[in-house]
Amino acid sequence: MKHEGYKKAVVRMLGPGRTQYLRVSLFCIVISLIAGSVLLALLGKNPLEGYVSILQGAGFLPKARYAGHRSMFTDFMSLVNYTTPMIFASLSFAVAMRCGIFNINISGMMLFSGFIASITVGYSSIPAPFAQILVVLIGVISGALSGALVGWLKHRFNANEVVISIMFNYIVSYVISFFIQTMFVDPTTRQSVRVGDNAMLTGVDTMVGDLRMDISYVFPLAVLAVVLIGFMFSKTRIGFELKAVGMNHNASRYAGIRIGRSVIFSMALSGILAGLAGVSYYMGTFGSIQPRVIPTLGFDSIAVALLGNNSPIGCLLASFLVMTISNGTTYMSSRLGVLREIASLITGILLLFSACGGAFKALADRYKEELKSENKKGGSR
Amino acid sequence: MNSIIIDGLSFALPLFIIAIGGIYSERSGITNLALEGLLGFGAFTGGLTAAIIYEYSSIGGTASMYIALIAALFGGMVYAMLHALLCIRFKANQVISGVVINILATALTAFLTNQINASLFGRASNRFVLEVSPRFSIPLISEIPFIGAFFTSIYPFEIIILIVAAIMWYVLEKTPYGLRLRAAGDNPQAVDAAGANVSAIRFSAVMVSGALSGLGGMCFAYSISSNVSPSIFSGYGYLSIAAFIFGNWKIGPTFWACILFGFARSAGYSLVNVLALPSAYSDLVLTLPYIITVILLIFVSRANRAPKSLGEVYDKGKR
Numbered sequence: 001m002k003h004e005g006y007k008k009a010v011v012r013m014l015g016p017g018r019t020q021y022l023r024v025s026l027f028c029i030v031i032s033l034i035a036g037s038v039l040l041a042l043l044g045k046n047p048l049e050g051y052v053s054i055l056q057g058a059g060f061l062p063k064a065r066y067a068g069h070r071s072m073f074t075d076f077m078s079l080v081n082y083t084t085p086m087i088f089a090s091l092s093f094a095v096a097m098r099c100g101i102f103n104i105n106i107s108g109m110m111l112f113s114g115f116i117a118s119i120t121v122g123y124s125s126i127p128a129p130f131a132q133i134l135v136v137l138i139g140v141i142s143g144a145l146s147g148a149l150v151g152w153l154k155h156r157f158n159a160n161e162v163v164i165s166i167m168f169n170y171i172v173s174y175v176i177s178f179f180i181q182t183m184f185v186d187p188t189t190r191q192s193v194r195v196g197d198n199a200m201l202t203g204v205d206t207m208v209g210d211l212r213m214d215i216s217y218v219f220p221l222a223v224l225a226v227v228l229i230g231f232m233f234s235k236t237r238i239g240f241e242l243k244a245v246g247m248n249h250n251a252s253r254y255a256g257i258r259i260g261r262s263v264i265f266s267m268a269l270s271g272i273l274a275g276l277a278g279v280s281y282y283m284g285t286f287g288s289i290q291p292r293v294i295p296t297l298g299f300d301s302i303a304v305a306l307l308g309n310n311s312p313i314g315c316l317l318a319s320f321l322v323m324t325i326s327n328g329t330t331y332m333s334s335r336l337g338v339l340r341e342i343a344s345l346i347t348g349i350l351l352l353f354s355a356c357g358g359a360f361k362a363l364a365d366r367y368k369e370e371l372k373s374e375n376k377k378g379g380s381r
Numbered sequence: 382m383n384s385i386i387i388d389g390l391s392f393a394l395p396l397f398i399i400a401i402g403g404i405y406s407e408r409s410g411i412t413n414l415a416l417e418g419l420l421g422f423g424a425f426t427g428g429l430t431a432a433i434i435y436e437y438s439s440i441g442g443t444a445s446m447y448i449a450l451i452a453a454l455f456g457g458m459v460y461a462m463l464h465a466l467l468c469i470r471f472k473a474n475q476v477i478s479g480v481v482i483n484i485l486a487t488a489l490t491a492f493l494t495n496q497i498n499a500s501l502f503g504r505a506s507n508r509f510v511l512e513v514s515p516r517f518s519i520p521l522i523s524e525i526p527f528i529g530a531f532f533t534s535i536y537p538f539e540i541i542i543l544i545v546a547a548i549m550w551y552v553l554e555k556t557p558y559g560l561r562l563r564a565a566g567d568n569p570q571a572v573d574a575a576g577a578n579v580s581a582i583r584f585s586a587v588m589v590s591g592a593l594s595g596l597g598g599m600c601f602a603y604s605i606s607s608n609v610s611p612s613i614f615s616g617y618g619y620l621s622i623a624a625f626i627f628g629n630w631k632i633g634p635t636f637w638a639c640i641l642f643g644f645a646r647s648a649g650y651s652l653v654n655v656l657a658l659p660s661a662y663s664d665l666v667l668t669l670p671y672i673i674t675v676i677l678l679i680f681v682s683r684a685n686r687a688p689k690s691l692g693e694v695y696d697k698g699k700r
Contacts (some may be wrong), residue, residue: 102476104480153679157678157679157682157683158682158683158685159675159678159679159682160626160678160682160685162414162476162622163619163622163623163626163674163678164675164678166616166619166622166623167623167671167672167674167675167678168675169616170616170619170667170668170671171668171671171672171675174664174665174667174668174671175664175665175668177661177664178661178662178664178665181661181664182659182661291664292664296484296487299480299483299484300484302477302480303477303480303481303484306474306477339492339495339496339499341488341491341492341495342492344484344487344488344491344492345485345488345489345491345492347484347488348481348484348485348487348488348489349485351481351484351485352467352481352485355467355471355473355474355477355478355481356467356471356473358471358472358473358474359470359471359472359473362472
């Protein structure tokens with residue numbers, strides 16, 4: 001057979017086995033990095049230098065020079081700070097997707113919880129640790145409510161959750177924009193008034209030793225969420241039911257699982273995580289809300305969760321990868337003199353290839369079958 | 382009152398043509414959330430073409446507009462092939478593919494617009510400025526009160542859209558190709574058994590949706606802002622998805638859904654104008670089409686009937 005060597009290589013690299021998902025994901029990442037190199041080379045830049053400066057910008061490699069009180073470690077801490085909302089958001093998508101619901105409402109939920117937390121606690125004078133705990137609680141509650149609403153509409157009225165979610169995104173965005181512009185606008189920045197430091201979930205420019213860094217207080221919570229969601233799916237009954245509903249509605253109904261409860265529960269849980277993403281985004285990384293803008297992070301998280309194969313630990317790793325690229329590319333664009341927009345372009349290419357992951361997996365599986373049948377033919381002769 | 386009709390129509394018709402694209406794709410069995418990205422990429426191609434014509438040739442206003450519209454049509458079509466490739470050849474999850482296509486379109490057009498503006502035209506800008514589209518009124522008929530407003534200050538593209546829409550309706554409902562396309566969405570195995578190529582039909586349907594979305598996107602660019610900028614991605618693609626789901630995946634009812642969205646929007650705007658409210662209130666008004674969608678969706682969803690094989694990868698062996 002002419003292509004046998006090639007097929008064997010594909011099967012060995014991507015074929016069935018314990019680590020298949022991991023290997024397929026890594027393969028997608030490698031292809032997209034190659035595509036990114038081609039892009040950089042087309043722009044007349046050295047791809048290797050580009051990737052090194054991405055790692056430098058994200059705090060994995062030392063830069064040549066640092067401003068005062070800055071170092072590689074402070075860069076890494078700000079990467080952690082930027083990644084925290086992405087971890088929550090991608091978990092949010094994964095939880096709903098496991099139950100067969102496509103939650104495209106994450107952006108809207110983020111905006112909603114961020115706004116509610118801003119105007120209630122953010123502009124109050126509640127002292128520091130209580131204010132921050134309150135912010136997290138508000139994120140959880142507002143997220144749970146909006147998630148449960150979408151789940152209920154889907155279950156009760158059979159309303160297409162994708163369209164409902166998209167409509168909610170726009171309604172939330174415009175209504176909040178209205179309130180910001182009429183009541184909470186900062187005339188110089190044209191954004192909402194910055195929330196007080198007492199309510200911020202990130203210690204901005206905190207001095208630790210000689211270094212000035214952004215410390216995300218909710219990052220440990222994100223890691224905890226990864227562990228808890230992982231536990232829920234692998235060890236608990238409700239997690240099993242969610243997965244069963246996601247795989248086959250009719251079979252689960254026949255097995256006595258209450259579909260409506262599972263759908264609403266998973267959407268509420270997804271909403272809680274989206275709410276946490278919202279507060280850690282608006283009251284951590286930014287501190288204010290830009291009217292009429294839906295956070296693209298909510299959409300990017302869909303693809304991040306996909307890259308992480310909708311598994312909690314995969315979401316954590318994929319979030320770090322994507323945020324490393326988008327954070328580090330800012331530094332790369334200034335070093336190499338390419339446009340800043342290349343950051344989202346490289347991320348987009350990565351997401352594109354990760355969408356094809358299933359196809360690569362199927363291809364490897366098919367080759368394996370073909371090789372097996374060819375071997376059998378050879379043996380009988 | 383007249384402005385409600387005039388602005389409502391100029392918003393509803395591009396929405397309508399994009400929704401027809403969506404109908405083609407979904408009736409053939411391919412979920413198409415990518416309309417947003419397709420219309421944006423189409424508008425980008427059209428805007429680029431218009432900018433090149435303006436810079437390097439002597440072709441004037443109206444002719445360049447028609448060329449830009451055709452370019453947008455082809456741009457959307459070519460970009461839609463990516464969605465078709467992912468969904469049909471690579472068997473990716475169609476919803477996820479749509480989302481990725483949208484993310485990529487935003488990133489790609491932003492990058493290319495900046496890069497091309499910098500290297501080709503030597504200016505730092507994130508938009509292509511278009512020439513203002515001419516508008517015309519039909520004499521005599523436009524004098525009639527109320528009804529005349531439908532024939533007053535029409536954009537040329539509105540006529541084009543109506544003609545294209547009529548052709549698309551005819552192709553979908555009355556030709557053998559349309560029959561096969563609709564069958565591919567309901568029972569692809571039967572289409573295969575009848576000797577037609579399901580993949581090819583679906584591929585062509587997605588390309589049609591790209592072409593129509595590109596055309597619609599360019600119309601939006603001409604009517605709303607007279608330039609092609611990142612603000613072209615403001616959810617019109619998603620709105621048209623809502624429109625055709627409302628219209629139960631049929632072209633006729635979808636037309637009325639689009640008209641409803643368009644008029645709700647323009648009526649809201651003129652309400653803000655008449656009451657002399659501050660501009661922030663237009664944000665509240667802009668939610669009108671979306672709120673109407675949610676409410677109506679709650680009522681019509683039980684009766685809705687999506688194509689049977691929508692979103693499923695075609696598997697020959699399945700029964």
